[in-house]
Amino acid sequence: MQRMTRRGIQWLSAVADDPVMCRAHWADDPRRPYTLPTGRLFDVVVMSQRLGMETFDQLVRREMPLGPVMMDRRAKQIGFLLSSKSRARFTRLLSLETATPPEYRYLDAGSFVVVPGPMPMADDRHQWLRAPIRRPEASPLRTASLAVMFAAAAALIERADRYGVQYPSPGAAGPEDSERVSDRAQ
Numbered sequence: 272m273q274r275m276t277r278r279g280i281q282w283l284s285a286v287a288d289d290p291v292m293c294r295a296h297w298a299d300d301p302r303r304p305y306t307l308p309t310g311r312l313f314d315v316v317v318m319s320q321r322l323g324m325e326t327f328d329q330l331v332r333r334e335m336p337l338g339p340v341m342m343d344r345r346a347k348q349i350g351f352l353l354s355s356k357s358r359a360r361f362t363r364l365l366s367l368e369t370a371t372p373p374e375y376r377y378l379d380a381g382s383f384v385v386v387p388g389p390m391p392m393a394d395d396r397h398q399w400l401r402a403p404i405r406r407p408e409a410s411p412l413r414t415a416s417l418a419v420m421f422a423a424a425a426a427l428i429e430r431a432d433r434y435g436v437q438y439p440s441p442g443a444a445g446p447e448d449s450e451r452v453s454d455r456a457q
Contacts, residue, residue: 273399273400273401273402274389274390274391274399274402275389275390275399275402275403275404276402276403276404276405278404278405278406279339279389279402279403279404279405280294280297280389280403281294282312282403282405282406282407283307283386283403284297285312286307286308286311286312286313287305287307287308288308293305293307297388297389300388301388301389301390302388302390302391302392302395303388304385304386304387304388304396304397305385305386305388306383306384306385306386307383307384307385307386308382308383309355309378309379309380309382309383309384310355310356310378310379310380310381310382311355311380312355313338313339313352313353313354313355313407314352314353314354314355314356314357314358314377314378314379315350315351315352315353315377315378315382315384316350316351316353316361316375316376316377316378316417316421317348317349317350317375317376317377317378317384318348318349318351318373318374318375318376318421319347319348319349319374320342320344320347320348320349321347321428322349322373322421322424322425322428323340323342323348323349323350323351324349325424325427325428326349326351326417326420326421326424327340327349327351327400327401328424329420329423329424330416330417330420333420335412335416335420336410336412336413336416337351337401337413337416337417338351338352338353338354338401338403338407338413339351339352339399339401339402339403339407340352340399340400340401341386341387341397341398341399341400342387342397342398342399342400343385343396343397344395344396344397344398345396349400350378350384351417352403352407353413353414353417354407354409354410354413354414355379355380356379357379357414358377358379360411360414360415361377361414361417361418362377364414364415364418364419365418365421365422367418368418368419368421368422368423369422369425369426372421372422372425373421373422373425375421385397387399387402389402
């Protein structure tokens, strides 16, 4: 869990309809989340927590370009912030990685997102996995790395889920095994 810096607060609050009110809201209680419009300074790619955590982990482990990332613990969702107007690029790059993209939502102009406060606590519903520390540089590499790792993480999870079916545990007896055992006992 991370906390926003003063420069991160300035950048993120600038997107609010009333930036001064947003900063005052956070000055009163830095743990409180705030609803901001998407599509002005940033877009958000929202995915399930399981897929989002694996995608985040892969991006961090491989030291790939990554912007701010937030989590809604109750909704079990992860949101990756991208530069505004990145939808077409993200969709195109994702389609190059997989013919069947995993489920996600893309929030841009006309949408709103609840962002964590600057200093959330460990048990807060809304948290930063990677908090804004300054205005993120507009980088097409962030969009590309998210699309690639999103598809790769989905494929990894799918293979892991199939593993137990393809290769059952040696001690796990299926219905046909229990019939053979009972036949031998007679």
